[in-house]
Amino acid sequence: MKGVRNEIVRLEDVWVYLEDTLVLEAIDLTIHQNDYIGLIGPNGGGKTTLLKVILGLIEPTRGTVTVFGGTPKEGRKRIGYIPQYAQFDREFPISVLDTVLMGRAGRRGLFRRYTEEDIASAEKALQTVELSRYRDKQIGRLSGGQIQRVFIARALVSNPDLLLLDEPTASVDKYIETEVYDLLDELQSKMAIVIVSHDIGVISVHVNKFACLNHRLFYCGEKKPNLEMIEDAYKCPIDFISHGKKHRVLRRGKK
Amino acid sequence: MAGVLASIACGMVGSFVVVKRMVFISGGISHSAFGGIGLGYLAGFNPVLGAIIFAILSALGIGVITERTRRQDTAIGILWAVGMASGVIFIGLSRGYAPDLFTYLFGNILTVPSSDIILMLVLDGIIITTILCFYKEFIAISFDEEYAKTTGIPVHLVNLILLCLIALTIVVLIRVVGIILVIALLTIPSATANQFVSDMRRLFWLSILLGVVFTISGLAISYTLNLPSGATIIILAGVIFAISSAVKSLISKRKSFDFAS
Numbered sequence: 001m002k003g004v005r006n007e008i009v010r011l012e013d014v015w016v017y018l019e020d021t022l023v024l025e026a027i028d029l030t031i032h033q034n035d036y037i038g039l040i041g042p043n044g045g046g047k048t049t050l051l052k053v054i055l056g057l058i059e060p061t062r063g064t065v066t067v068f069g070g071t072p073k074e075g076r077k078r079i080g081y082i083p084q085y086a087q088f089d090r091e092f093p094i095s096v097l098d099t100v101l102m103g104r105a106g107r108r109g110l111f112r113r114y115t116e117e118d119i120a121s122a123e124k125a126l127q128t129v130e131l132s133r134y135r136d137k138q139i140g141r142l143s144g145g146q147i148q149r150v151f152i153a154r155a156l157v158s159n160p161d162l163l164l165l166d167e168p169t170a171s172v173d174k175y176i177e178t179e180v181y182d183l184l185d186e187l188q189s190k191m192a193i194v195i196v197s198h199d200i201g202v203i204s205v206h207v208n209k210f211a212c213l214n215h216r217l218f219y220c221g222e223k224k225p226n227l228e229m230i231e232d233a234y235k236c237p238i239d240f241i242s243h244g245k246k247h248r249v250l251r252r253g254k255k
Numbered sequence: 256m257a258g259v260l261a262s263i264a265c266g267m268v269g270s271f272v273v274v275k276r277m278v279f280i281s282g283g284i285s286h287s288a289f290g291g292i293g294l295g296y297l298a299g300f301n302p303v304l305g306a307i308i309f310a311i312l313s314a315l316g317i318g319v320i321t322e323r324t325r326r327q328d329t330a331i332g333i334l335w336a337v338g339m340a341s342g343v344i345f346i347g348l349s350r351g352y353a354p355d356l357f358t359y360l361f362g363n364i365l366t367v368p369s370s371d372i373i374l375m376l377v378l379d380g381i382i383i384t385t386i387l388c389f390y391k392e393f394i395a396i397s398f399d400e401e402y403a404k405t406t407g408i409p410v411h412l413v414n415l416i417l418l419c420l421i422a423l424t425i426v427v428l429i430r431v432v433g434i435i436l437v438i439a440l441l442t443i444p445s446a447t448a449n450q451f452v453s454d455m456r457r458l459f460w461l462s463i464l465l466g467v468v469f470t471i472s473g474l475a476i477s478y479t480l481n482l483p484s485g486a487t488i489i490i491l492a493g494v495i496f497a498i499s500s501a502v503k504s505l506i507s508k509r510k511s512f513d514f515a516s
Contacts, residue, residue: 055404055405076405076407077407079405081405083399083402088399089274091449092274093274093452093453093455093457093458094394094453094455095453098394098454101391102395102398102402102406103406105391105395105408106405106406106407106408107406137453138453138454141453
């Protein structure tokens, strides 16, 4: 029974067509309270779409999605979302603190201004990501890794129970990547995390569950998926790099 | 007076037009307003009223279309031309001569009647109040619409409200610079200001200030050189924008040079 009680997200037989293209096919996925899931798969395999389905940004063509016992639209207030990096205008005239505050824009409701409490929790979130001294800087002036952490702070400011990250390290340097993962390791005890990546090597050291997605969910479990499963998901030869055990395995699969 | 009122509206709303990249949308709304002006002539009511109705309707239309399709620019282009064409037809149908038609197309700040000043005052009031009410929502949807949705903001509704504000602003501006040049006064002050500020509130103030400077000094120049006022204002604004862009890029180049050496 324990497993049922702390279930927070459940997808049952979810199918998604986007402009007549099948993106997700018969997805069954459950996320539990203490999960730290690495969602891997090839580009265009539907990883981002899956996150958006959980967030209620995309309606599934078929199937049901339950988020914190309700619809995604009801449940998403408890989700912190970190979209794919670099989808914003760096000239945008907004300070770091105001960016973080946006994470609370919806819950404060229309016609209301941010309260002292909002600002206090935004400052706390900035502290968590160690960016307090940049609070008044314009967001575009920060480095890539710092912006990424601002977005994490923006997701944290609403005290979420689930954190969804879409390739948070896709376009940042290796040392920033380490920074981001260290931060996530700390947060992991307080909330469930789903992290999208196409680099299984890096995430395998951190996450406690894996999900392989390429339109269908090929594998979901606690063990690191083996090469055959991944190749099955990718359906093409891949370079497989493992950073897990201090040595690297580089193998090219056959067609 | 009219110039200051127009600058307040275009400074605030123009800031959102620039940061949310809605310049083309604004162009569509302003040109479709011409249909309303034509209808005003034909049916014998104040053309400004007609412009308000048409601008709001086209703003709502664009908002709904944007939600449904990805090709919003096609839809805007169609609305743009059809609005303009219906204005021409309405005016063609109305008997006689439309005395200040040219004013609506190219603006003439000196001929704004006092009734229109009151109307502009009211519209300015509406614009300021609405922005104060929806300030954080407007910023959130401008920054990232999809993210805003996940925080629970009714993005579609807020978008429609912002589009209506743009429509009202355009009506305020038509009197000053005319339909064809509206887009310039809506974007140039904010675009210039955006080069120097890092905060939305300061962007408002600087845009308003620049708007006032552009309109008043443009007026002075047009008076002394005997040139059309609307066009002079825009040319002045354009030149200042070009200069400030050049200065700005020079500064940042020097900065990166210092950094390198």
